[in-house]
Amino acid sequence: MSLSKLKRLHVIIIGSVLCVIAGVAVFFLQVKPQMDAYKAADARYQAAVVKGNEQAKAQAIKDRDDARMAMQIAQAMLDVQMKRRMPNLNFSRRDIGMLALWNEQIKTLGPLLEHFADDANVKVAQAGFKIQAPPSNPNDGVFDQDVLVFPLGSVTVVGDFKRVMGNIRRWNNCQRLVMVGPPKLVGVSPQLAATYDLTCYIFPVAKGGPTIQMAGGGAAAGTPGAVGAPGGAGGQPPMP
CATH class of the missing domain: 3.30.70.60 (Ribosomal protein S6/Translation elongation factor EF1B)
Structure with missing residues (x-):
């Protein structure tokens, strides 16, 4: 799952007054802090390498490895939830x-x-x-x-x-x-x-690819949200 999608998901969850998908939210909200922790640990490692302090370097390596493991675990938990709850919608075609x-x-x-x-x-x-x-x-x-x-x-x-x-x-x-x-x-x-x-x-697997040339005109895109009048629980697509 891309970081841009993760940030968008944070906005959705944190901005809600009540989010009773709390069990799922825990997984989502864990990933970015773990990513940040890994970046911080890696920065400390790079600084230790420049200084040539072997003791600090060894500790930084351990901290970075621990942070990487925590990030991977959180990411795996998130991936499980996304796979369970997301339909496979790929808009590249x-x-x-x-x-x-x-x-x-x-x-x-x-x-x-x-x-x-x-x-x-x-x-x-x-x-x-x-x-x-x-x-x-x-x-x-x-x-x-x-x-x-x-x-x-x-x-x-x-x-x-x-x-x-x-x-x-x-x-x-x-x-x-x-x-x-x-x-x-x-x-x-x-x-x-x-x-x-x-x-x-x-969350789609992939966003829209190249636009398609439509018969009788250009490939003008529609406006998000203006996709026809609301349908029922199984809303029918609008007439072309």
């Missing part, structure tokens, strides 16, 4: 990538979320997901983004306090990277109602 995005949004993401929201431990009063329609132009700017952001709408569940909190934490186990917004609580346990917003984040 824009036309093929667009079809893959259609498949993700229409056939996979909507049904996956609807199925996961069906929690038998609480009463699900509302779970109406609305996913924006995918683009129909392979040159759309959405294919040039580091991260795809899908506001999903809100969910309302009713139950006792423990079960409601369990429902919120349950999104840790979703097969996509989903952030839960701050819940609004109404009533008292055991008839406590919680309403919260959901946002899904998807």
Whole structure:
């Protein structure tokens, strides 16, 4: 996972009021500090080499090796989570990538979320997901983004306090990277109602490659986010 994507992910997680993908966030937030620690250890090693201090050099080598190991472990943990939660969306071939995005949004993401929201431990009063329609132009700017952001709408569940909190934490186990917004609580346990917003984040394997020459005109790119009217949980692509 590139450092630019990691920085973007930090912004997403740290900037959220409530991120109940806490277990996942721990992995993400560990990687950059470990990278920084390795760079600092390497700088100390380089300084020791210049000074010719063998004792300082030996300690710097040990510190650098330890920092490298910690960084590799954190990176491996992050890679496991990303592999588990990210669909394989590669936009280097824009036309093929667009079809893959259609498949993700229409056939996979909507049904996956609807199925996961069906929690038998609480009463699900509302779970109406609305996913924006995918683009129909392979040159759309959405294919040039580091991260795809899908506001999903809100969910309302009713139950006792423990079960409601369990429902919120349950999104840790979703097969996509989903952030839960701050819940609004109404009533008292055991008839406590919680309403919260959901946002899904998807990191493509690769951003858009060369634009494709379109029939009857240039290869103008679309505007990210302006990809057609919102569809249902499996939003249909807009008409060309």
